[in-house]
Amino acid sequence: xxxxxxxxxxxxxxxxxxxxxxxxxxxxxxLGAPLLAFFGLLMSIEGTHGVLSSMxxxxxxxRVDKLSxxxxxxxxxxxxxxxxxxxxxxxDGEHMAALLYAGSSLGAVFAGDLFTLFIxxxxxxxxxxxxVWFRGSESAAVGIRYLMVHTFGGVxxxxxxAIYVANGGGIAFDALPHTGLGPTLILIGFLINxxxxxxxxxxxxxxxxxxxxxxxxxxxxxxxxxxxxLVRGFPGTEILVPLGxxxxxxxVVYAVLENDIRRLLAYHIISQVGYMVAAVGMGTDLALNGxxxxxxxxxxxxxxxxxxxxxxxxxxxRKKLTELGxxxxxxxxxxxxxxxGGFAISAFPLFSGFVTKSMVISAAxxxxxxxxSLLLTLASAGTFLHTGLKLPYYVxxxxxxxxxxxDPPPNMIAGMALAAFMCVFIGVWPEFLYKSLPFAADYHPYxxxxxxxxxxxxxxxALGFFMLLKKLDPEPTxxxxxxxxxxxxxxxxxxxxxxxxxxxxxxxxxxxxxxxIAPGVWVSKFSEYLDLLIIDPLVNxxxxxxxxxxxxxxxxDVRVIDGMVNAVGRGVFGGGWFSNIFEKYIxxxxxxxxxxxxxVGARIFKRLQTGSVHNYAMIIIVGAFILANIYILFRxxxxxxxxxxxxxxx
Amino acid sequence: MxxxxxxxxxxxxxxKMKILYGILVLMMVLDGFAPRHHAHFFWDNxxxxxxxxxxxxxxxxxxxxxxxxxxxxxxxxxxxxx
Numbered sequence: 001x002x003x004x005x006x007x008x009x010x011x012x013x014x015x016x017x018x019x020x021x022x023x024x025x026x027x028x029x030x031l032g033a034p035l036l037a038f039f040g041l042l043m044s045i046e047g048t049h050g051v052l053s054s055m056x057x058x059x060x061x062x063r064v065d066k067l068s069x070x071x072x073x074x075x076x077x078x079x080x081x082x083x084x085x086x087x088x089x090x091x092d093g094e095h096m097a098a099l100l101y102a103g104s105s106l107g108a109v110f111a112g113d114l115f116t117l118f119i120x121x122x123x124x125x126x127x128x129x130x131x132v133w134f135r136g137s138e139s140a141a142v143g144i145r146y147l148m149v150h151t152f153g154g155v156x157x158x159x160x161x162a163i164y165v166a167n168g169g170g171i172a173f174d175a176l177p178h179t180g181l182g183p184t185l186i187l188i189g190f191l192i193n194x195x196x197x198x199x200x201x202x203x204x205x206x207x208x209x210x211x212x213x214x215x216x217x218x219x220x221x222x223x224x225x226x227x228x229x230l231v232r233g234f235p236g237t238e239i240l241v242p243l244g245x246x247x248x249x250x251x252v253v254y255a256v257l258e259n260d261i262r263r264l265l266a267y268h269i270i271s272q273v274g275y276m277v278a279a280v281g282m283g284t285d286l287a288l289n290g291x292x293x294x295x296x297x298x299x300x301x302x303x304x305x306x307x308x309x310x311x312x313x314x315x316x317x318r319k320k321l322t323e324l325g326x327x328x329x330x331x332x333x334x335x336x337x338x339x340x341g342g343f344a345i346s347a348f349p350l351f352s353g354f355v356t357k358s359m360v361i362s363a364a365x366x367x368x369x370x371x372x373s374l375l376l377t378l379a380s381a382g383t384f385l386h387t388g389l390k391l392p393y394y395v396x397x398x399x400x401x402x403x404x405x406x407d408p409p410p411n412m413i414a415g416m417a418l419a420a421f422m423c424v425f426i427g428v429w430p431e432f433l434y435k436s437l438p439f440a441a442d443y444h445p446y447x448x449x450x451x452x453x454x455x456x457x458x459x460x461x462a463l464g465f466f467m468l469l470k471k472l473d474p475e476p477t478x479x480x481x482x483x484x485x486x487x488x489x490x491x492x493x494x495x496x497x498x499x500x501x502x503x504x505x506x507x508x509x510x511x512x513x514x515x516x517i518a519p520g521v522w523v524s525k526f527s528e529y530l531d532l533l534i535i536d537p538l539v540n541x542x543x544x545x546x547x548x549x550x551x552x553x554x555x556x557d558v559r560v561i562d563g564m565v566n567a568v569g570r571g572v573f574g575g576g577w578f579s580n581i582f583e584k585y586i587x588x589x590x591x592x593x594x595x596x597x598x599x600v601g602a603r604i605f606k607r608l609q610t611g612s613v614h615n616y617a618m619i620i621i622v623g624a625f626i627l628a629n630i631y632i633l634f635r636x637x638x639x640x641x642x643x644x645x646x647x648x649x650x
Numbered sequence: 651m652x653x654x655x656x657x658x659x660x661x662x663x664x665x666k667m668k669i670l671y672g673i674l675v676l677m678m679v680l681d682g683f684a685p686r687h688h689a690h691f692f693w694d695n696x697x698x699x700x701x702x703x704x705x706x707x708x709x710x711x712x713x714x715x716x717x718x719x720x721x722x723x724x725x726x727x728x729x730x731x732x
Contacts, residue, residue, distance in 0.1 A: 464707075
């Protein structure tokens with residue numbers, strides 16, 4: 001019985017297999033990973049799984065409870081939608097980055113301790129940046145900026161964890177204290193990923209520069225993982241309420257000014273995540289449920305909106321409101337599906353945003369925070385104004401820009417349709433979402449006054465929009481945001497390096513030339529005279545001494561050493577003469593004597609070799625007779641002399 | 651869309667829009683009669699409050715954003731390039 005299969009496994013394995021696959025198999029693996037992960041989560045049993053004990057700590061890979069499961073479900077659904085939408089992409093690298101990114105987000109969600117969380121947190125940053133870089137060479141700088149911000153966030157998180165653990169906090173990841181340096185640094189790390197101002201500029205900077213399908217993944221995972229960890233670690237942290245409300249309005253204000261269609265939607269991510277952050281700050285069960293459910297709905301409708309606008313960029317090659325218009329005739333399916341997302345994010349009744357966003361606002365009302373509820377409603381009006389009215393109006397209607405385009409490939413439409421279905425499904429049947437929410441809070445969105453109030457608010461916003469349409473005409477500008485500090489201020493630092501510091505360096509060089517190089521010339525002149533007057537005579541004298549010494553040595557060599565060598569040579573020569581005589585007359589003489597004696601002996605024995613058998617038989621008999629006589633004569637001495645014999649007889 | 655026949659600034663004066671206005675006013679009136687289950691603040695009992703709020707929100711957002719945009723934030727597109 002398998003209790004829990006970690007969903008990250010499916011994504012990482014699929015990413016590893018992908019380069020070896022082609023055609024249909026490749027598509028099956030791509031779509032199979034999120035599907036299997038989703039069904040694995042449906043089957044999983046709540047509890048703590050995958051515990052690794054090491055260094056006296058427990059690292060938990062699979063903490064399964066209602067909170068992590070609901071994020072797990074929506075992450076796998078979002079990954080499936082994103083992969084369907086990007087199915088036509090040929091480049092394996094893009095799919096691998098997306099799979100690893102989605103997988104590591106799931107890893108972060110199911111992490112039960114701070115270190116495991118940190119590791120998946122970093123993998124997320126380093127895999128998602130490739131979705132930016134795959135856009136092309138012009139996105140290199142954006143990717144680096146994105147990575148720098150997330151590295152800073154990662155360092156803050158790691159530092160916070162280290163301090164928290166060192167102070168005896170333990171590595172378990174549950175609700176953290178609201179005070180102290182460690183938890184504060186952890187919170188900053190979380191807030192950077194949640195794109196809370198002033199740490200938000202990476203999001204509208206990088207997301208619109210990512211690949212066409214890449215932004216669908218980007219919009220889903222990083223900020224929502226941050227919402228998850230905030231719900232888990234910092235529920236009821238008061239500072240999050242003003243921060244969240246600020247976010248909600250900040251995104252809306254910038255969306256008014258934005259001309260890039262995907263950047264406008266990116267600013268609305270900040271706005272929407274603001275609702276979730278504020279809800280986490282409120283910390284009641286209803287508010288936390290609101291944060292979770294709004295994250296769930298947001299992933300789906302923001303994915304849909306991003307897919308719609310990415311399709312427009314993909315099919316027209318244009319991304320600015322000022323250059324678009326009149327596409328409703330040529331891209332009708334994209335327009336219709338986009339509008340479903342637009343109604344969902346604007347919280348129209350029967351769409352998903354209505355059943356989730358209202359939960360956050362109701363939570364604010366429930367704890368009597370009128371300012372929070374009104375400001376969030378204000379942001380809500382702004383959301384409809386831009387994503388539901390302004391963006392579709394200037395992209396699909398307004399002036400006809402005369403663009404030749406058509407609806408995107410079937411897989412992209414399928415991805416959008418899937419997301420659109422989910423947006424309507426949750427709006428119509430909120431119980432489907434509510435029953436998987438982690439906290440116990442009863443909520444009914446469809447009351448008469450609520451529905452009528454929401455509709456009135458939205459319709460009068462629309463009225464205002466059409467009355468002030470002229471004011472809203474897009475302008476070909478960009479808006480400075482807090483990324484100014486690292487995009488303009490860093491060049492400012494470079495100016496500091498180039499201008500004042502370079503001038504200073506020039507003065508130092510001038511001083512160096514006058515004070516050190518110029519006296520150096522005199523020093524070299526002085527040394528020239530020194531050479532002429534002292535060194536050269538000395539060298540000459542040395543050379544003369546040397547010459548005398550060499551000639552002396554030469555004389556010694558010729559007269560003494562050579563003489564001695566010759567004397568020895570002569571002595572040796574004399575010895576050679578004597579040894580010649582000795583060799584010639586004595587050694588050779590002796591050898592000749594032996595040779596001669598052999599010769600004589602051979603002539604004697606030759607006579608014995610007659611070749612007659614009886615002669616040889618005679619010799620053998622005589623020999624045997626002599627041996628027998630010897631034996632008889634020396635019989636008494638023999639046993640004592642021949643040891644072998646003695647032993648042989650025992 | 652009506653904008654194809656009429657200039658943008660005249661959109662809200664067209665006949666179709668007049669019908670829409672009628673619907674909006676009717677809804678405001680209806681809102682006055684809708685039962686209030688969760689009236690927490692005094693404005694929850696004002697009929698058509700959310701309509702007024704929505705309209706004012708829209709106007710404030712547009713003017714405030716465009717105001718600070720033109721004053722400080724909006725730059726030419728090659729702002730970061732040099």
